[in-house]
Amino acid sequence: MWEALAFRAGHNAAVVALGCIVFGLAAGAVGCFVLLRGRALIADAAAHATLPGIAAAFLLALPLGLDPRALPWLLAGGAVTALLGVVAAHALASSGRVKDDAAIAVALSAFFGLGAVLLSVVQALPVAGQAGLSGLLLGRAAGMTAADAATMAAVAGIALGLLLLLRRPLAALLFDPLQARLAGLPAGALDAALLGLMLLVVLAGLPAVGLVLVVALLIVPAAAARLLVVRLPAMVALSAAFGAGASHLGVALSASAPGLPTGATIVLVALAGFLLALLLSPRRGLIAAFRRQAALMAAARAAAR
Amino acid sequence: MSPAPVPLPLPALSVRGLSVAYGREPALWNVTWHSPPSGLVAIVGPNGAGKSTLLKAALGLVPRLAGEVRFFGAPLAAARRRIGYLPQRAAIEWDFPATALDVAAMGRYPRAGWFRPLPRAEREAARAALAEVGLADLADRPIGELSGGQQQRVLLARTLAQEPDLFLMDEPFAGVDAATEEAILAVLHRLAEGGRCVIAVHHDLSTVPRAFDHALLLNREVVAEGPAATLLSPENLARAYGGRLRAPG
Numbered sequence: 001m002w003e004a005l006a007f008r009a010g011h012n013a014a015v016v017a018l019g020c021i022v023f024g025l026a027a028g029a030v031g032c033f034v035l036l037r038g039r040a041l042i043a044d045a046a047a048h049a050t051l052p053g054i055a056a057a058f059l060l061a062l063p064l065g066l067d068p069r070a071l072p073w074l075l076a077g078g079a080v081t082a083l084l085g086v087v088a089a090h091a092l093a094s095s096g097r098v099k100d101d102a103a104i105a106v107a108l109s110a111f112f113g114l115g116a117v118l119l120s121v122v123q124a125l126p127v128a129g130q131a132g133l134s135g136l137l138l139g140r141a142a143g144m145t146a147a148d149a150a151t152m153a154a155v156a157g158i159a160l161g162l163l164l165l166l167r168r169p170l171a172a173l174l175f176d177p178l179q180a181r182l183a184g185l186p187a188g189a190l191d192a193a194l195l196g197l198m199l200l201v202v203l204a205g206l207p208a209v210g211l212v213l214v215v216a217l218l219i220v221p222a223a224a225a226r227l228l229v230v231r232l233p234a235m236v237a238l239s240a241a242f243g244a245g246a247s248h249l250g251v252a253l254s255a256s257a258p259g260l261p262t263g264a265t266i267v268l269v270a271l272a273g274f275l276l277a278l279l280l281s282p283r284r285g286l287i288a289a290f291r292r293q294a295a296l297m298a299a300a301r302a303a304a305r
Numbered sequence: 306m307s308p309a310p311v312p313l314p315l316p317a318l319s320v321r322g323l324s325v326a327y328g329r330e331p332a333l334w335n336v337t338w339h340s341p342p343s344g345l346v347a348i349v350g351p352n353g354a355g356k357s358t359l360l361k362a363a364l365g366l367v368p369r370l371a372g373e374v375r376f377f378g379a380p381l382a383a384a385r386r387r388i389g390y391l392p393q394r395a396a397i398e399w400d401f402p403a404t405a406l407d408v409a410a411m412g413r414y415p416r417a418g419w420f421r422p423l424p425r426a427e428r429e430a431a432r433a434a435l436a437e438v439g440l441a442d443l444a445d446r447p448i449g450e451l452s453g454g455q456q457q458r459v460l461l462a463r464t465l466a467q468e469p470d471l472f473l474m475d476e477p478f479a480g481v482d483a484a485t486e487e488a489i490l491a492v493l494h495r496l497a498e499g500g501r502c503v504i505a506v507h508h509d510l511s512t513v514p515r516a517f518d519h520a521l522l523l524n525r526e527v528v529a530e531g532p533a534a535t536l537l538s539p540e541n542l543a544r545a546y547g548g549r550l551r552a553p554g
Binding site: 036165168169172174176178179181182183184185226229230231232234235 | 364365366385388390392396397398401402403404407408411414415419420447463
């Protein structure tokens with residue numbers, strides 16, 4: 001494990017670790033905006049809705065003569081159905097006949113269910129390489145090639161770069177959407193851009209974290225950072241660092257114990273960090289709140305005597 | 306050669322035939338009104354009279370069925386920089402990670418540009434706006450830890466930092482204590498003396514005659530408008546509120 005943490009577990013492992021770190025940075029940074037915009041459920045629905053696209057891309061690759069295991073091809077398929085899932089949830093919610101959370105749940109289960117059926121079709125095929133697909137469900141860093149890691153880092157890097165460019169207009173939109181529109185900002189386009197950034201992070205996270213848990217890397221570091229700092233730039237920086245650290249440590253841990261699913265390990269590491277922040281944050285932590293309450297009660301009792 | 310004619314000052318806000326509906330119920334019907342070019346203007350009327358809707362429809366924040374809106378004689382797109390909007394405090398997500406100064410500084414971004422760090426001079430202008438509303442000492446306080454009245458003043462500071470000529474305010478005194486109301490009123494009076502126009506949706510009829518110059522009495526349609534000192538006559542109030550209220554004072 002220490003070799004993996006110090007990038008000394010071989011060239012391939014080092015490249016994979018770097019890819020996961022870039023993903024963690026992007027997920028932590030973009031996650032702050034997703035969290036503050038209240039888009040956590042949509043992010044989860046988008047992640048689950050990648051499955052039918054991935055399976056369909058695999059099936060389509062065979063007659064087209066493409067390599068069905070090529071990660072960019074599979075991610076492109078996943079992006080298409082993820083977008084469709086988000087659009088379906090949005091259309092259902094804005095029809096006014098179902099509440100937002102119900103609309104999102106319907107879209108998530110419909111697309112994931114379809115994906116599971118398509119996946120079983122793929123797994124019954126007498127071709128090689130379907131094993132890679134189930135790796136995208138829960139993440140399997142051990143099975144990643146250097147090219148996969150490069151794809152992951154490129155997608156996450158694009159998301160990170162775009163976020164840095166758009167961070168001020170996006171912050172204005174998050175704090176006060178009406179004021180952003182009045183200032184002449186294209187609120188609809190910015191909202192769509194944020195959705196796009198979220199989607200890029202979800203896609204980048206599939207090989208290592210998997211579509212079932214990737215939303216955790218968007219939300220958990222951001223929520224932990226929000227507990228610790230009071231300004232957005234600090235929150236984004238801390239969350240990005242936290243996401244990168246959790247990815248790196250999680251990949252190294254899962255490499256040291258064969259059979260440990262990478263995604264779940266990364267998420268558990270991130271959750272441990274979140275729990276520490278929840279307990280120990282000086283401003284918003286549970287222990288600090290308990291101590292303030294206890295001090296107040298003692299003072300009130302003294303005053304009553 | 307005759308001297309160039311002095312142009313008449315244009316109304317800060319001018320609406321013609323404005324109608325808005327939420328669902329089936331009309332919220333505003335055929336409202337035509339020209340505000341004064343400057344001074345303190347109150348929009349009063351019963352609940353559901355369309356007071357906030359008038360501001361939002363003028364700013365294009367809610368769709369309108371019909372009607373035309375001009376700011377200083379120009380359409381919204383051409384007058385954007387000259388207009389500042391103060392939303393209701395409840396419309397803001399106060400858990401957002403920002404300090405009082407960060408929020409005031411947001412008023413400077415439209416002029417400073419969105420794609421570079423805010424220059425020091427712009428940040429100082431935001432700090433001055435905070436000082437003007439009496440919050441200089443709380444500049445670095447997270448907004449979630451401010452009291453309701455302080456939050457209202459932070460929003461006012463953001464609007465001041467925009468340096469607009471027309472201020473549209475949606476219930477600037479809602480849920481604030483008497484001291485904060487006086488502090489905000491003092492700022493508004495300074496603005497009016499500086500030649501700015503402040504149009505505020507207002508609930509407390511008793512303060513209208515002494516605190517405002519001009520008033521618009523609204524109940525989906527224009528009921529009456531005129532000098533604040535005389536507008537709220539028993540007859541006008543009966544027409545707006547349906548005989549349930551007596552004149553203030």
